[in-house]
Amino acid sequence: MTRGSGRRRIQLHHTRDGWLFVAPVLLILGLFLVLPVLMAAWVSVSDWHGNGSPFASGVGFVGLDNYRSILSGGGLAERDFGTSLRNNLYYVVLVVPLQTALALFLAVLVNQRALRARGFWRTAFYFPSVTSSVAITVLWLFLFSTTGAVNRLLSFVGIHGPNWFQDPDGLVHLLLGRLGVDSAPGALADHGAIGITWWDWLAGPSVAMTAFVAMAIFTTSGTFMLLFIAALRNIGEETDEAGLIDGANSWQRFRYLTLPQLRPTVFTVVTLGLIGTWQVFDQIYTGTQGGPAKTTLTPAYLSFSSAFNNQQWGQGAAIAFILFAIIVVLTLGQRWLLRERS
Amino acid sequence: MRRRRGAWWAYLVLAVLAIGYIAPFLIEVATSFKTDPEAASSPLSLIPATPTTAAYRTLFVNSQLPLWFANSVLVTVVVTLGRVLFQSLAGYALARIPFRGRAAIFAGLVAVMAVPNVVLLIPKFLVINTLHIYDSYAGMIIPLLADAAGVFIMKNFFESIPSSVEEQARIDGAGTFRLFWFVVLPMARPAVMTTVILSFQGSWNELNHFIVASQSPSLYTLTKGVAQLASGALSQGTQYPVKLAAAALMTLPLAVVFFVFQRRITNTTSGAVKE
Numbered sequence: 001m002t003r004g005s006g007r008r009r010i011q012l013h014h015t016r017d018g019w020l021f022v023a024p025v026l027l028i029l030g031l032f033l034v035l036p037v038l039m040a041a042w043v044s045v046s047d048w049h050g051n052g053s054p055f056a057s058g059v060g061f062v063g064l065d066n067y068r069s070i071l072s073g074g075g076l077a078e079r080d081f082g083t084s085l086r087n088n089l090y091y092v093v094l095v096v097p098l099q100t101a102l103a104l105f106l107a108v109l110v111n112q113r114a115l116r117a118r119g120f121w122r123t124a125f126y127f128p129s130v131t132s133s134v135a136i137t138v139l140w141l142f143l144f145s146t147t148g149a150v151n152r153l154l155s156f157v158g159i160h161g162p163n164w165f166q167d168p169d170g171l172v173h174l175l176l177g178r179l180g181v182d183s184a185p186g187a188l189a190d191h192g193a194i195g196i197t198w199w200d201w202l203a204g205p206s207v208a209m210t211a212f213v214a215m216a217i218f219t220t221s222g223t224f225m226l227l228f229i230a231a232l233r234n235i236g237e238e239t240d241e242a243g244l245i246d247g248a249n250s251w252q253r254f255r256y257l258t259l260p261q262l263r264p265t266v267f268t269v270v271t272l273g274l275i276g277t278w279q280v281f282d283q284i285y286t287g288t289q290g291g292p293a294k295t296t297l298t299p300a301y302l303s304f305s306s307a308f309n310n311q312q313w314g315q316g317a318a319i320a321f322i323l324f325a326i327i328v329v330l331t332l333g334q335r336w337l338l339r340e341r342s
Numbered sequence: 343m344r345r346r347r348g349a350w351w352a353y354l355v356l357a358v359l360a361i362g363y364i365a366p367f368l369i370e371v372a373t374s375f376k377t378d379p380e381a382a383s384s385p386l387s388l389i390p391a392t393p394t395t396a397a398y399r400t401l402f403v404n405s406q407l408p409l410w411f412a413n414s415v416l417v418t419v420v421v422t423l424g425r426v427l428f429q430s431l432a433g434y435a436l437a438r439i440p441f442r443g444r445a446a447i448f449a450g451l452v453a454v455m456a457v458p459n460v461v462l463l464i465p466k467f468l469v470i471n472t473l474h475i476y477d478s479y480a481g482m483i484i485p486l487l488a489d490a491a492g493v494f495i496m497k498n499f500f501e502s503i504p505s506s507v508e509e510q511a512r513i514d515g516a517g518t519f520r521l522f523w524f525v526v527l528p529m530a531r532p533a534v535m536t537t538v539i540l541s542f543q544g545s546w547n548e549l550n551h552f553i554v555a556s557q558s559p560s561l562y563t564l565t566k567g568v569a570q571l572a573s574g575a576l577s578q579g580t581q582y583p584v585k586l587a588a589a590a591l592m593t594l595p596l597a598v599v600f601f602v603f604q605r606r607i608t609n610t611t612s613g614a615v616k617e
Contacts, residue, residue: 011442017518018441025432026447028488029454031473036465037457043468054468109356114349123604124360127367130600132547134565135589138572139370142582147382149369218363279460282549286569300460307464308554316464324461331456 044317050307066314067322071194077306077315082194084290084297088278090205091298095216096273102221103269104262107228108254113237122229126222133282136219141165141287144211164211168293170203171210206295212283220276224269231265232258271334278327299323367593374398374587381582397583398591406559407588410567414546414592417482417563421545424487426537430530433496434522438505455490460550467554481555482563486545492537499533500526539603546596564592 039054047062048054070081110121128136143149144164151161176182183189184199192198205213235258243253281300284290290297290305299319307316368388373381374397376390384391401407435441436448466485467476475481503526511525527534549565556562562570568588 013518014439015441015443018435018439018444021431021435021439021518021522022447024428025488025490025493028428028484029451029490032466032469032485032488033454033457033462036462036469039468039472040462040465043464053472106359109352109359112349112352115352119605121356121360123601124363127597127600128363130543130596131593132549132565132596134547134549134569134572135593138568138585138589139366141572142373142381142385142586143366143369145385145580145582147385149366149385152386218366222363275458279458281460281463282569285549285553286572289573300463303460304463304550304553308467313464320461320464324458327458327461328456 040317040320043313044321046314048313050311050313054313062314066318070315070318070322074195077312079195080294080297080302080306081299081319082192082196083200083294084299084302085194086196086201086203087205087209087295088280088298091209091213091216091280092274092277094205094210094213095220095277096270098213099217099221099224099273100266100269102217103224104228104266106221106225107232108258110225111229111232122225125225128219129222131219133219134286136215137283137286140211140215162207165208165288166292167207168291168295170206170295172202172204174207175204206292208288208292208296212280212287212296215283216277216280220273224273227265227269228262231262235261267334267337271331274330274334275327278323278330299326370586370593371590374583374590376583378581378583381586382580397587400584401587401591405571405588406562406567407564407591409560410562410564411591413562414564416479417486417548418542418545420483421486422538422541424483425489425492425541426534428488429492429537430496430527430534431522432493433498434500434526436493437497437500438508438526439518451490451493455494463550463554466551470555477556477558477561479561482552482561485555486548486551489541489544492540495537495540496530496533499530503529535603539599542599543596564588568592 043054044066045061045063046054046059047065048059052058069075070077072078106125109115110118110125115121145151146161146163148164150164154161184197188199188202189197192201239257239261240253243257248256279300280298281304284296284298284301285304288296290301300323303316303319303323305316306312306319369386372388372390373385375393375395376384377392377394377396380391436444470476470481470485473481475484507529508521508525511521516525547565548563549569552561552563552566568585571585571588
């Protein structure tokens with residue numbers, strides 16, 4: 001046997017072994033991730049209503065009808081989709097900056113040089129992140145009930161707390177109400193987008209949604225704190241000490257020496273936050289099913305309930321794909337921004 | 343002197359924040375031992391005035407919680423074992439076996455990781471239904487057996503260990519699988535533990551996959567059962583002690599794992615996501 005054919009045989013062995021080793025993962029991901037996406041792509045352009053196989057001969061191709069009915073149909077489907085986008089948008093706008101800022105603040109506190117019991121603090125802040133969203137939602141329903149812990153705390157400072165999870169009033173509308181603006185100015189009430197008026201777009205997150213916002217911050221700040229801690233350790237203390245020698249105070253050192261070096265991590269945390277906050281599902285399923293008055297409806301939950309509760313499988317799949325597009329655009333946008341900076 | 347004063351207020355801020363993060367769980371446990379009226383009248387107190395285990399008795403006697411618990415344990419154990427085996431095999435192949443198509447598979451895995459989970463709810467149901475494994479343990483377990491992120495953790499680890507040991511074993515004539523099983527995997531204990539913890543946490547907390555993969559009450563896991571409890575399945579009235587007892591029970595196994603492996607978790611989670 002020549003040397004060349006021996007090497008080729010080893011190469012063949014490698015190829016066989018390699019494919020055998022990755023086969024289980026490929027098979028499962030192919031079957032339950034790639035294939036489903038392709039099937040759903042078909043369903044989103046079909047008139048399948050949940051009976052039998054979506055590939056049966058009676059199921060018709062309807063082009064972009066499902067997408068049209070949720071984006072411009074003028075009916076309930078469009079209004080629901082618009083409402084869910086609005087709700088989720090306010091959720092994202094509140095949760096992402098707050099959780100990022102809090103996570104960074106916690107990391108800086110926990111990472112101080114002279115701190116004792118570092119492990120204890122880290123554990124305390126991280127524990128909510130490991131528990132299930134179902135358990136936390138159940139806890140939240142109690143804490144934010146009419147007679148719950150939060151309202152009791154508020155009563156100590158003389159505030160009569162709302163019935164959080166039953167309160168559909170938007171924060172911006174409430175604020176405007178205080179200023180005497182109770183109903184929509186004509187221009188805002190007469191025009192709109194995706195089935196709801198500009199006045200409703202501007203409602204702000206409902207009181208119920210703000211309770212979910214608080215929950216998201218409570219459960220994710222710990223995870224992101226760990227990312228920031230790892231980044232702070234990589235930076236090390238040399239630049240900080242240099243700043244100390246130059247007489248910069250601790251805020252100046254943080255703002256001008258540490259923060260610029262944390263930029264990549266901030267971007268990572270913001271991206272992960274954006275991706276995660278557009279996928280709110282478990283909490284809504286467990287807690288409110290979209291209520292009160294649909295103000296906690298999110299696209300992820302709407303996609304599920306359109307299909308499983310209302311048998312509108314085509315619309316449900318179409319919503320899922322629009323959501324997918326939103327998340328992909330955000331991810332690519334972040335990649336692009338990062339490349340510009342570095 | 344200055345630094346000490348700085349530390350003083352830092353501890354105060356930390357303590358206030360820590361209370362905010364811990365108190366909800368203490369209230370959860372305390373309330374689970376209260377009566378319904380007391381849960382409503384003193385929602386903040388950490389010591390029940392008239393302690394009672396009624397909530398736990400309701401859960402164990404009048405609800406399906408023991409069944410949910412058993413289902414959660416079964417699914418979690420099988421998923422964790424399967425994931426660890428499959429993703430270490432795949433991670434090893436991607437790190438160490440130079441085979442044709444490796445680059446393509448790697449690129450495919452990266453792309454697949456970007457697909458958000460909730461987008462797959464309807465599609466996963468369609469496939470599970472088509473394969474006739476809807477409403478069965480198979481449908482609940484098999485789709486969870488592979489996780490692209492776990493493959494990367496294992497791949498990164500295998501790339502970090504020196505290949506000299508394997509080369510020695512290879513010269514001794516060991517086949518690739520024997521080599522993997524008896525030589526490489528035992529060396530990978532730290533990475534295996536990391537993936538065990540992550541899979542355990544992931545499958546114990548999993549909800550939306552089970553919603554679309556099954557419907558019979560006999561297949562309910564804790565997440566699904568407790569979610570239904572939350573919307574008032576068992577009860578007249580609010581029954582907060584019962585609900586919070588259920589939440590506390592489902593958190594307990596995670597809390598145990600968390601405190602046992604605390605150091606590893608808070609160190610590796612950041613390592614795993616960092617990339």
